[in-house]
Structure formats: C-alpha cells, structure tokens
Amino acid sequence: MKSYLKELNEVQRKAVLHTEGPVLVIAGPGSGKTRVLTYRIAHLIEEGAAPWEILSLTFTNKAAREMKERISKVVGNKANQVWAGTFHSIFARILRVEADKIGYPTNFTIYDTEDSKNVLKTIIKNMNLDKNVYVANAIKNRISSAKSNLITPKAYREDSELMQQDKASKRPHLHLIYEQYVKRCRTAGAMDFDDLLFQLFRLLYQNPDNVLQKYQDRFKYILVDEFQDTNFLQYSIIRKLVDYRNEKGEPDQTRSKNICVVGDDAQSIYAFRGATIENILDFEKEFKKYNIGIYKLEQNYRSTDHIVQAANEVITHNSKQIPKEIWSDKGEGERIRVIKSVTDGEEGKRVADTIVEQKNRYHLKNSEIAILYRTNSQSRVFEESLRRYNILYKVYGGLSFYQRKEVKDLIAYLRLIVNPRDEEALRRVINYPKRGIGASSIDKISLLAAQNGITMWEAMGQVSLSKRATNAIGDFRNMIGAFTKKTDGANAYELATLVARQSGILALLKADNSVEGMGRMENINSLLDGIKDFVENDEIIDEATLPDKTLSSYLQNIALHTALDNEDDTEDYVTLMSVHSAKGLEFKSVFVVGLEDKLFPSFMSMDSAEQLDEERRLFYVAITRAEQFLTLTFANSRYQFGQMRYNDPSRFLQEISPKHLEIANPISNRNKTQERNATPLNSGIKGNFKRVRPTAPVLRADPATFKPHPSSEIKEGMKVLHLKFGEGKVTTIDGAADSRVATIFFQGIDDPERRIMLKFAKLQIL
C-alpha cells in the first residue's frame, strides 16, 4: 500500500480510492475532509493523471492555498499544475481567455461590492426612486440571488412570484433596476462577483466554438470542497462540466463522470447568499444512475467528547439533516465553560481574564486561542481588554487592504487605463484629486452617455459644458490617454508610480500631516511595493498560466483578494473573527461570545424556522472549532447601535445538556481577576496592529552588489544568485525559446526547488 494511504482510516481510504465515477463525501467537523481531498488528488496523480487535468474548487483562497501545499507534500512540484482555486478565481481565469466569445472584453473589470452598490445608487437616483425604499444593499442582494438562480432580467419580469414579492415590499420597479444594472455593467465591460459565475455558465451554455467540450476535455477529474455552500448557479456549472455528449447530442455513456463533492449539511451557513443544502440531496439523486459512491466521515479527530456531544445535541434541534453520528475517541476532556456577564464591557474583561488563566495553566500560545463572534462590530470590547493585558491579537474581517479608500483611488486610475469603459473607476477619479469637475458636470456626462448609449469616457469627449469644465475634462482625458499609451512598453510598477505622481495623489497625501494622512501615504507606498513585487516575481506559482506582468493581470489578481488573505504568521497572536470566517479552522481554546437572543441568533433571523436553523448550524460550526477548551459567554446588556440593549441568553445555550457545562461563578472569579491584573503575561507589542499589507520580502542577496545577467545566458548546471531566494543551482531548463522555465534548487530556503520563468528572471551567474 502506498504510504499516504496508510494515513487514512477505512472510510477515508475508500473515498480516496474510488476515483472513477461520482463520489459524495459527507464529512463531519474535524473528520479529515481536507485530508481526503488532498490525498485523493495526490493519488490521482500517482495513478497517472496529469495534474492539469484535475480541477479542484474551493470557497476561499486560503483553502486553495492550503490544499496545494498539502498536495505538494505528497507529489512535489506537480501540485502547482493542478487547477486548484476558488470558484471565482478559476472562472475569472477562464473568462480572461474566453470572454470575447460572449461579448465581453478579455480585459474586463471586476466590480467589487462597493462598485456594484455605487452603480445601483446611480441607477436609483436617475430613475427618481426613493432611496429609502430602494435600499441599494437590499437591491444588490436581490439581484445577486436572481443571478445565483440563473434568472435573467427578462425571466425576472416574467416570474410572477418575484414580481409579487417586490410589489409587497413596495419595490415594484426592482426588475427595471436589475435590467439597467446588467446593461450598465455590460457597457462598462465589467463583471461583478456573481457575473464571474453567471457569465461562465452562459459561456458553457451557449457554447460558442465548442468551448464546453474544450473544458470538459481538459478537466478529467473535478473536486468540490464545502459543497453545502454552493448555490444553484455553481452547481449548474459543475453539472455542465460533466454533462458529456456524443456527436448526436445524446448523453455519452462511455465517459465516466469523475466528480467528487465533499460537504457537511450541518455546516451550511451561507444560505443567505444563495447556497442551498438541496444541492447535496440533488447530487445524490441525480448521480445515482452513474454508480455513485457515498461515504460518511463520522470520526472527529479534533475535539474532546464534551464538545462533540454538545454539538450533536445542538444540531438535533434542526429539522432537516442527513443522519450521521459524529464521535470522538479523544477522551471526555474539559466541560464547556459558560460565563455570564452584566455588560458587554465585563464580557470583554472576563474573556481576557480567562485567556490569561488558560495561558498560565495550560501554557497555551496566543495562536491556539480564538474569540468568535456573530458580528464584526463585537470585536471592539475584546480588543480593548486584550490590549490592557498586552496580549497580542489580530482582528480578521472588516476592510481588506484593497478596499481602503486611498488604495481603491489609485487602483481606479489603473483600472481606467486598462479599461476606459470602466465607469465606476472613472467616477472615482474624474475629480480626485480636485480638478474642477463637479457633480453637475458629471451628471451631464452621465446623462449624455445614457441617452446615446455610449460610455461615459466617450461622452466626455462630446459633452458641451462651460469653458472651465471643458478644459478640465480635456486635461483629464489627455492625462489618462498618455498613461494608456504607456501600457504596452512600461512595466506595471513604473506606470503606477507615474500615475501616483502625475495624478496629484502623492502630492495631496504628502500635504496631509495628520496621523490618518500618514497612514494613507503608507498604504499607497505599500500598494506600490506590492505592484513592484508582482512585476519582479519570476517564480511560476501556477503552471496552468504562465506569469503575465501586465497591469491588467495585476488588477485581475487583486480583485479577488479578501481581508483573510493577508498571511502574517510570524507573530503569535490571538485570533478574533466572525464565526463565518472561522469555518474550516481549529483552535485549542475557543470563545464563542455574545450568545444572546437577537444577536446570536441574529434578530434578522428570528422570525423564520429556516433562518433559525441556519443560525443553529452557525453555532454548530462555532463550537466545533474547539479542540480542548470551549467557553461560551453572554451579557445581560450591551451597547448596540449607540444605545443600551437588554437581551436574553441565547436559546442555543439551553440546547446543550447541563452535564457538558460548567457555569462559572462570577463573584469568586472577580477576585481572582484583581490578582491577575497586577501581573500581566506576555508583555510585548501592543495588540492593535491594523492590517497593513506585508512589506517587501526578505532578500537573501545584497541588492547593492547584485548584477543580473541576461537570462539567455542561463544554462543547466550553473550556479546562480537570486535576489529573493539566494544562491541556487539550475537543475533543468525546459520550454520554448521565449518561455523557457528553469528549475532551480536554492539551498537556503524551506521549499528549495523553484520553477523560475527565465523571461522575467533576474539571476546573477556565479
């Protein structure tokens, strides 16, 4: 037996070995789901499948990254050639090649949530609708869910149930907004997050140039992680990819559908954004006739028994679920501690106290501890109390680096240069920094564009305005035009620096000497550093697509980044995050806080049984993150929305039987607290480092003396110096003349074998 197969239990092994035909894996928390997925991929490769024939879809970049790392531990470098990524990133990559077949430019812009909302706000304003009734956020969600269910504006209009709902909520014109929205995105050459899926489906469905067959032939094995969180649209795409047909258009029975989906119905927590558990049930039904293999992973390797049993008890209160029995042999363990506080401030303090206590008694590291909450705004009290003890922590969620205003502003220039049709980018920068093009001019341009069915960029050249405004617009157009001319020759970093300077952004920020202003300046600089890093990185991380240093591909890259993606694991910090973002993670000690009715479960979800079930699954996810210590807390009162609120303890607390619980005594605890205040542990840097992008990588060669040779001179067997990786030896070179790839062994680094694209390589021959 192959050595990696020995690391699996019987069910896991069966799931890995069942390579041909559809497979459904139901995986309880901590049951080794990722292990099955990664070993399955490794096994496929060991058995002779080419890595690029394997498509592995996940929900987060982090999960994708981890998966690649773990595959490469088994099969080495080939792991990079697997198509592993998020739905959004993989589909964006395909669309970058194929978009012109469905009427989009291949350098299409990706609109983020803010962009989408701004488009909607503009539409609502233009239609003279009441923005308090037509709330942009609500409309966005509704459009998003329409797209997720493959409902076009036309289909929406013809769907009497949807129209009835809109009428009932006093928003009868919603379908018109939807229609406008789609039209505007299209004119702007832009796709929102849902479009990355929706347009890909359209592509496969309309099938121009047999593009469907192309991808069906490429992806011989498909794997989907967190299948319970897929929506109808994602499922439809997956289904399409294995819907093989012969020349007559009949189902092709000779080719087996090698699709493996892994999920847990009990951990479905994204129904609110269109995910549906039905997909698991449908999958089972639909693929039954193709000899489906169903495997249930029920042994939990993560948590002790009190925690596992409590989780089991909680989930039985839900109505629908796939029957399974999660068990653990890790021993009884500690009981779950419940802490009651009078105020949210006290809750913060007592959680920090308990953390100090646990660190003392069990020698836990900060990184083994997490505080999980229902809403991001709850982080504040814990930040304060942890800071008081000098315990290092990190808050996840919130704004990502690329969503900060100043960063988005500079990026908007770059977007506009790449795609002048990008209306949201244009609106962002047309008068930033101030150049005398005010709201009324912009409205006139926008109106002209709408009337003539042209883009705002085009309308800018035709509109008639006052002399002053006309001049200002002329200057602006010339500036952007001059930048655009440079896109071919100049590299992205040089261009971005030029833009920052010539647009006046740098001067504006430099003039601001406030603390925030300096922070903004710093962010701009790290953005530029990041672009530089992107340009200079010559390593092949993803073999399916060779590195591409254009501005356009840079923008594509960052559009799908999220707040969770900034890895910085050199420091030892306590994790603060929402329960949603904690999915898939585990910690020795977990605090689930704010367990109050109207907060967790959220007040938004308290009036329907289905939504309440989802909150319960969320609670289930929360408690199953803990390996050894689980602490549940609630407060009688807390500040919410600027006023004091009084909530009852969460109903979920009563769903755990008392034999698993230990109720902390508030009085005696308070005395101990006083003592500990005097001797804070782990004094060090203050916890509150607001996410700043990790700075330039550690250099292993001295830039002052480093002199790269032309890459044409690099030959096999040479000893070379690389700025980032240091000294190495070229083992092999492959690829055609203009895309030669060197495999180099760098002795000084952890993962020493690297693939370097010689076209971009900076290597000094030693």
Place this chain on the structure above:
DNA sequence: GTTGGTATCTGTGGA
C-alpha cells in the same frame, strides 16, 4: 464648484 456643518439613517454574514 467647493467646503463644512448638520440631519438622517442604518444596523449580518463574505467571494
């Protein structure tokens, strides 16, 4: 067109 101050609203989750 720009600025600054006031009124109003909104309030979950995230790729």
Place this chain on the structure above:
DNA sequence: AGATACCAAC
C-alpha cells in the same frame, strides 16, 4: 456610534 446625504454659505 459611525457613515452618508444634504444643504447653506463661501
């Protein structure tokens, strides 16, 4: 509480 929209004054 904080963000945003709106309006009057410059």
